[in-house]
Amino acid sequence: MVQGSHPTSPTPGAVPKPAPSPTQAARAHERSRTSVPAREEMTGAEAIVRSLEAAGADTVFGIPGGAILPTYDPLMDSTKLRHILVRHEQGGGHAAQGYAYTSGKVGVCMATSGPGATNLVTPIADANMDSVPLVAITGQVGASFIGTDAFQEADIVGITMPVSKHNFLVTNPDDIPRTIAEAFHIARTGRPGPVLVDIAKSAMQSRTVFEWPTELSLPGYHPVTKPHTKQIREAAKLIASARRPVLYVGGGAIRSGASAELRKLVDLSGAAVVTTLMARGAVPDSHPQHLGMPGMHGTVPAVAALQRADLIVALGARFDDRVTGKLSSFAPNAQIIHADIDPAEIGKNRAVDVPIVGDLKEIIADLVPELAAEHEKHGKPDLEAWWRQLDDWRETYPLGYTPTDDGALAPQSVITKLGEMAGPEAVYVAGVGQHQMWAAQFIRYERPNAWLNSGGLGTMGFSIPAAMGAKVGDPDREVWAIDGDGCFQMTNQELATCTINEIPIKVALINNSSLGMVRQWQTLFYEKRYSNTDLHTGSGTARVPDFVKLADAYGCVGIRVEHASEVEAAIKRAREIDDQPVLIDFNVSRDAMVWPMVAAGVSNDDIQYARGISPAWDRED
Secondary structure, eight states: OOOOOOOOOOOOOOOOOOOOTTTTHHHHHHHOOOOOOOOOEEHHHHHHHHHHHHTOEEEEEEOOOOOTTTHHHTTOOOOOOOOOOOSSSSHHHHHHHHHHHHOOOOEEEEOOOOHHHHTTTHHHHHHHHTTTTTEEEEEEOGGGTTTTTOTTTOHHHHHGGGGGGGGEEEEEEEGGHHHHHHHHHHSSSOOOEEEEEEEEHHHHHHEEEEOOOSSSSOTTOOOOOOOOOOHHHHHHHHHHOOOSSSEOOOOOHHHHTOOOHHHHHHHHHHHHEEEEEGGGSSSSSSSSTTOOOOSTTTOOHHHHHHOOEEEEEEOOOOHHHHHHHHGSSSTTOOEEEESSOGGTTTTSSSSSSEEEOHHHHHHHHHHHHHHHHHHHHHOOOOOOOHHHHHHHHHHHHHOOOOOTTTTTTTHHHHHHHHHHHOOOTTTEEEEESSHHHHHHHOOOSSSSTSEEEEOOOOOOHHHHHEEEEHHHHHSSSOOOEEHHHHHHHTTTTTTHHHHTOOOOOOEEEOOOSSHHHHHHHHHHSSSSSOOTTTTOOSSSSSSSSHHHHHHHTTTTTEEOSSSSGGHHHHHHHHOOOSOOOOEEEBBBOOOOOOBBBOTTSSBBGGGGSTBBOOOHHHHHH
């Protein structure tokens, strides 16, 4: 029996064709590995391993347990699959995400039933929110035990149904190859996402005849990648006639591999560009039309441009609350063009004037010549007044920070120096919190996939395992985990995995001895009543744990930095070490705050440039 759920838009009998991929080279590699193995009798467990090989997987992050144990035996003999034994299933899931980001392939993780499977729920939900292609293989109790509350039984299919792109329960070993082939296809096509394959232990132990499918039949799953010509023409007309246009670029631009096409649209349109937290690097920060990141901790020019635009072209973005602020007051005078691979996103949060469904790479490729034709017929629009206003905002409200009142290290200065020294070719993987926002603000991103973070779900503990996976996916790049002391204590055990498996990531620990973002909100909104945010890990505290000693215990190089004069030398030393993980414990001020800021539920018009300082819109308008 195979039990499935959601994908939509039925086209009975249709044979899905792969959509254009974010990293076509990587997928070509996967396809090249996808030979059609001969029919052969084997166990269901052997069929799982053979199917993963045939699907093009080369790395699996996982932990064995009773229900998945039959699969770990043949896995030991595979010459195509590298299994990396993680220390916690959540780490395995995030590592698979990081691997998917930098390799362009589908990330794979594996766990046993019950608690092993439920520990994967967070990375599955994370991948679902951020559209990361992921296949999670979980063992389930034997088919005859399902529903009996057997030892380590959990309905992981039911649990993950709302937070995955699709999931399967397999109880018949004959269904294993086809199901895994479908899982990989669904994960990487259309809007990428996580797919769970839960396989009963009895199916792994039973005999079957392995047969890899030569084609897939997925009634109800037919993602649209080619945009409608009429919508493209309408969009081109609006862009050509707008006087205050803004391209609002989201993470879909990264997923679809549309950066090159996007650059052409930016240059041709002359529009202002903002890149969301998930889209940092989709357009180089150095591009003169780039205003930075919009949203709760975005730049003043980016937030103001969206508020005062007469046209917003949303490209692979979803108008989430962190960008729009109070939705009813967001961009009140703007017409909206919304382009997205997922039709469910169109108009979900904001009414749309021109909806375009399709792969962003194809959409922009079609839009550029249509816009050029409009310019040919009517001339280019006069954007001089708009850019005069934008440049004034950029000059008046640049990103910056002030020295700390307590004389401790300013976290912004540490992250700025790291970005300058490691440069745009490095990969930066953030946790969630203040350090995440500073890393998004103060490092210059010049290329896609240089910036990895948990944007939608906001998962603390993402950074270390995701950096590990990112390094495995692209071993020649320098990979920095930028983590906070709160996040780090959730998943730092994966440093042991890094050491043992020779995965030399580097960790910049922004240690303010607090749950920093929560403390910032307590400062601003709870009259400095710091309820349960002091972690006692930094300068002048009990240092529990001592992160340098912890790094040493994990087989990493540990470095402590407490003064500004030590920052550059510490980063230099870390960059020189390539044969083991390195952790730098930067002890920073606990009172540093992230600015600018739009408070939750407040209009973007009320953005604060710094504490108590708001732009004077009326005078400028």
